[in-house]
Amino acid sequence: MKNKILYILISFMVIGHFTCCNEDSWLQRTPKDRITDEQLWNDPNMILGLLANYYDRLPQLAGVFNTGTNAELDDAMWSGHVDQNSRNDFNYADDYGRYWDYKFIRDINLAMENMELYSQKLTDLQKKQFKAEFRFLRAYVYFELVKRMGGVPLVTTQLIYDGSGDPTSLQMPRAKEAEIYDFIYDEIQIIQDDFIQTQGSRTRANKYTALALQSRVMLYAASIAKYNSQMGAPISTPGGEIGIPEDRANEYYQKSLTASEAIIASSEYTLYNPVGVSKGESFYKLFMDKSVSEVIFAKDFMTGKVHGFTYENVVRSFRSDIEGSSMLSPSLSLVECFDYLDGSKGTLRDKDAVGNYIAYENMSDIFANKDMRLYGTVVYPGSNFRSQTVDIQAGVAVWENDRYSFRVGDLGTIYDDGKTLTGFDGPRDNDQYVSNTGFYIRKYVSENAQDGVRPSLASNWWVWFRLGEIYLNAAEAAFELGLPKSKDYINTIREKHGGFPANSIEDLTIDIIQNERRVELAFEDHRFFDLKRWRIADKILNGQDSDVNAVVHGLYPYRICRPGHENDGKYIFERMKPTRFKKARFFRPANYYSSIEQKVLDNNPKLIKNPFH
Amino acid sequence: MKTKFINIIVLIFITLTSCEYDDFDQPKAMLTGKVVFQGNPVGVRTNGPQLELWESGHALYTKIPVYIAHDGSYSAALFNGKYKLVRLSGAPWEPQSNDTVIIDVKGNTIKDIEVIPYLIVRNESFQKNSSGNISAKFIVDKIVQESNLAEVRLFLGKNILTDQNKHEYVVNADVESIILGQEFEMIAVLPKEISSTDYLFVRIGVRSNKSSEFYYTQTQKIILN
Numbered sequence: 089m090k091n092k093i094l095y096i097l098i099s100f101m102v103i104g105h106f107t108c109c110n111e112d113s114w115l116q117r118t119p120k121d122r123i124t125d126e127q128l129w130n131d132p133n134m135i136l137g138l139l140a141n142y143y144d145r146l147p148q149l150a151g152v153f154n155t156g157t158n159a160e161l162d163d164a165m166w167s168g169h170v171d172q173n174s175r176n177d178f179n180y181a182d183d184y185g186r187y188w189d190y191k192f193i194r195d196i197n198l199a200m201e202n203m204e205l206y207s208q209k210l211t212d213l214q215k216k217q218f219k220a221e222f223r224f225l226r227a228y229v230y231f232e233l234v235k236r237m238g239g240v241p242l243v244t245t246q247l248i249y250d251g252s253g254d255p256t257s258l259q260m261p262r263a264k265e266a267e268i269y270d271f272i273y274d275e276i277q278i279i280q281d282d283f284i285q286t287q288g289s290r291t292r293a294n295k296y297t298a299l300a301l302q303s304r305v306m307l308y309a310a311s312i313a314k315y316n317s318q319m320g321a322p323i324s325t326p327g328g329e330i331g332i333p334e335d336r337a338n339e340y341y342q343k344s345l346t347a348s349e350a351i352i353a354s355s356e357y358t359l360y361n362p363v364g365v366s367k368g369e370s371f372y373k374l375f376m377d378k379s380v381s382e383v384i385f386a387k388d389f390m391t392g393k394v395h396g397f398t399y400e401n402v403v404r405s406f407r408s409d410i411e412g413s414s415m416l417s418p419s420l421s422l423v424e425c426f427d428y429l430d431g432s433k434g435t436l437r438d439k440d441a442v443g444n445y446i447a448y449e450n451m452s453d454i455f456a457n458k459d460m461r462l463y464g465t466v467v468y469p470g471s472n473f474r475s476q477t478v479d480i481q482a483g484v485a486v487w488e489n490d491r492y493s494f495r496v497g498d499l500g501t502i503y504d505d506g507k508t509l510t511g512f513d514g515p516r517d518n519d520q521y522v523s524n525t526g527f528y529i530r531k532y533v534s535e536n537a538q539d540g541v542r543p544s545l546a547s548n549w550w551v552w553f554r555l556g557e558i559y560l561n562a563a564e565a566a567f568e569l570g571l572p573k574s575k576d577y578i579n580t581i582r583e584k585h586g587g588f589p590a591n592s593i594e595d596l597t598i599d600i601i602q603n604e605r606r607v608e609l610a611f612e613d614h615r616f617f618d619l620k621r622w623r624i625a626d627k628i629l630n631g632q633d634s635d636v637n638a639v640v641h642g643l644y645p646y647r648i649c650r651p652g653h654e655n656d657g658k659y660i661f662e663r664m665k666p667t668r669f670k671k672a673r674f675f676r677p678a679n680y681y682s683s684i685e686q687k688v689l690d691n692n693p694k695l696i697k698n699p700f701h
Numbered sequence: 702m703k704t705k706f707i708n709i710i711v712l713i714f715i716t717l718t719s720c721e722y723d724d725f726d727q728p729k730a731m732l733t734g735k736v737v738f739q740g741n742p743v744g745v746r747t748n749g750p751q752l753e754l755w756e757s758g759h760a761l762y763t764k765i766p767v768y769i770a771h772d773g774s775y776s777a778a779l780f781n782g783k784y785k786l787v788r789l790s791g792a793p794w795e796p797q798s799n800d801t802v803i804i805d806v807k808g809n810t811i812k813d814i815e816v817i818p819y820l821i822v823r824n825e826s827f828q829k830n831s832s833g834n835i836s837a838k839f840i841v842d843k844i845v846q847e848s849n850l851a852e853v854r855l856f857l858g859k860n861i862l863t864d865q866n867k868h869e870y871v872v873n874a875d876v877e878s879i880i881l882g883q884e885f886e887m888i889a890v891l892p893k894e895i896s897s898t899d900y901l902f903v904r905i906g907v908r909s910n911k912s913s914e915f916y917y918t919q920t921q922k923i924i925l926n
Binding site: 320321626630631632633634672674676677678686690699700701 | 762763764789790791849851865866867868871909910911912913
């Protein structure tokens with residue numbers, strides 16, 4: 089009996105052995121739960137999916153609807169939940185703006201190498217297209233690295249550990265700051281004609297996207313070369329990891345101008361300037377309408393991929409969610425940067441020469457005849473939002489003992505005379521979810537009430553590059569090169585976007601260019617980096633309690649309550665310092681380049697530290 | 702009942718013993734001192750300029766930042782050991798990031814740190830003159846030859862922490878008219894909101910073009926009314 093079982097078992101084993109050998113493939117099946125490199129790199133749709141991930145990871149500091157960081161500069165303060173009031177009460181730390189995303193760099197390098205290795209079914213054109221996009225993305229990431237950290241290690245291939253126990257081969261020293269800028273320029277020179285499939289695309293890179301990046305990058309390099317060396321003590325390291333030699337400025341300005349002019353000369357993009365619509369309205373539409381021909385490159389959003397910018401920043405009484413709204417309150421200094429259309433400086437006329445309040449019939453009168461971009465950027469007292477007049481009124485000014493005394497109440501309260509005390513949209517000092525400065529942001533905030541409701545939220549897109557910036561880049565580069573056409577570029581944009589008469593500026597100065605960029609590109613992730621590259625950040629954000637720029641101020645409208653007087657019922661405006669704003673913005677020279685994390689320094693002894701750190 | 706009692710005993714023992722594992726003594730040695738130039742303390746902006754301490758021999762190598770008080774004094778609570786002190790840039794003195802100061806901390810240790818300011822102010826005196834304004838007399842000296850005088854300011858505040866960032870009132874001197882090494886006088890005409898206070902803190906700051914930080918004199922209190 090025992091033997092019988094043994095025989096049967098042995099015979100099964102023998103048979104099984106033979107059959108198994110024939111069918112070797114049983115063990116080599118295509119996995120169902122993962123995608124192999126061969127599959128990925130031979131399927132253009134899957135590569136596109138990968139690219140979408142990379143486009144989504146493009147870095148920003150105060151961009152892509154990042155409400156928080158926007159509230160940490162001189163353009164706005166934080167009026168959201170008090171838990172986050174640190175945004176009004178902080179110093180830029182040594183690591184402010186630190187960025188060291190070599191994981192992303194590696195992912196891109198790896199993608200390019202794998203495409204070379206595995207792609208057999210892709211046509212040469214397809215490969216060229218994808219490769220150009222990968223290199224564009226890598227150039228963009230390196231730009232973000234260099235503008236925050238200075239010269240960084242330039243890694244363009246996968247770094248592979250050989251297992252020897254000696255990591256020296258992976259430790260790369262920092263490149264010079266200029267070398268990174270040159271690398272980005274060269275990359276774009278090589279790839280700009282390789283974008284065959286994405287012509288006309290606004291959300292994938294194409295020739296003009298690459299040129300737009302080149303225009304911006306070269307302008308940064310040029311202004312660092314010029315303005316760094318004008319500092320009393322230029323910020324630099326002996327090895328050139330920080331600091332660009334002054335003599336390269338003109339070359340960089342020229343390269344930037346060439347790129348900008350190539351975009352301007354193409355018929356692909358036009359400054360958005362529709363007839364029959366007010367300029368303020370169209371400047372707002374420029375960011376909200378996805379068919380606008382001014383946009384060069386944008387990050388798109390749609391149902392399922394949404395952002396909370398409208399929820400976070402909608403005017404208080406227009407909020408359609410149970411909380412949120414009003415988190416970003418634009419500053420008075422930003423509002424005053426918008427010039428008057430007659431060319432005079434934008435300082436608001438709240439008091440006359442002897443210090444008496446000027447009374448206005450309508451609240452919006454004080455903002456009359458200002459640069460129309462103000463309307464498109466900021467919701468100010470008396471202006472419209474969602475086709476309704478906003479209810480901004482801080483309180484009433486009662487005439488007592490030969491002077492005005494101010495009375496304020498809760499939101500939407502009525503004064504003794506039966507008229508509004510404090511409006512439904514505030515402003516209210518020291519309150520949350522209502523403007524603390526008297527202003528709300530309009531740029532990028534949706535007119536559609538449904539866009540402010542969680543979780544469906546808003547799906548308007550984020551503009552990375554647009555022709556307006558290219559005009560300003562061209563104006564600045566031409567100005568620095570001493571070319572008279574710089575005036576034409578800046579006057580064109582002032583005319584088409586701001587509603588100024590033609591040739592509104594006769595004597596162009598760098599101050600005007602700096603102001604124009606602040607106005608045109610407000611809340612578009614430019615301000616911080618512009619201040620840095622002009623090397624004026626430590627002068628503008630100087631940490632002084634008495635400075636009207638470093639300390640965010642507000643402007644509160646009050647209704648005059650003075651029965652029998654001609655000014656009764658009119659409005660006066662009071663400049664004020666919001667209580668929630670605790671500490672003047674203070675940018676130290678150490679903030680021009682963020683510190684490198686100690687862990688990174690420990691792992692790579694070849695890295696040298698940034699100055700001041 | 703008995704098991705419950707034993708459980709509680711065991712629990713108490715576990716809590717007591719486990720505490721021991723991560724129960725270090727707090728650092729007890731105080732390292733104190735002043736930042737000095739030729740023996741005189743250097744006034745700075747509160748928490749502005751920084752020194753940093755390093756202690757090698759640990760797996761986690763990270764700096765201990767040391768902030769300097771307005772009068773130039775600093776302090777750090779440390780464990781006994783050998784520390785390296787670095788004078789960082791971003792201060793009114795020359796950075797000496799490669800020239801570390803080695804400090805042996807054993808119990809409470811006092812160590813003054815020598816620095817080389819770009820510019821200094823000496824022989825300062827403040828007076829309330831007959832018209833109720835404040836006059837300041839002082840001498841500016843250049844220490845580092847390559848630096849230039851960029852700003853001279855007279856700061857007035859209601860708080861002892863008066864500096865470039867925190868002040869009630871400030872007067873700028875005309876830099877062109879200052880001759881290095883010679884006495885200079887500045888007069889602060891006090892605005893109404895300030896002149897009515899009982900006392901004021903005053904100090905003079907000079908800034909070279911090499912740094913964004915001022916060299917300050919020690920704060921002085923002036924009785925106004």
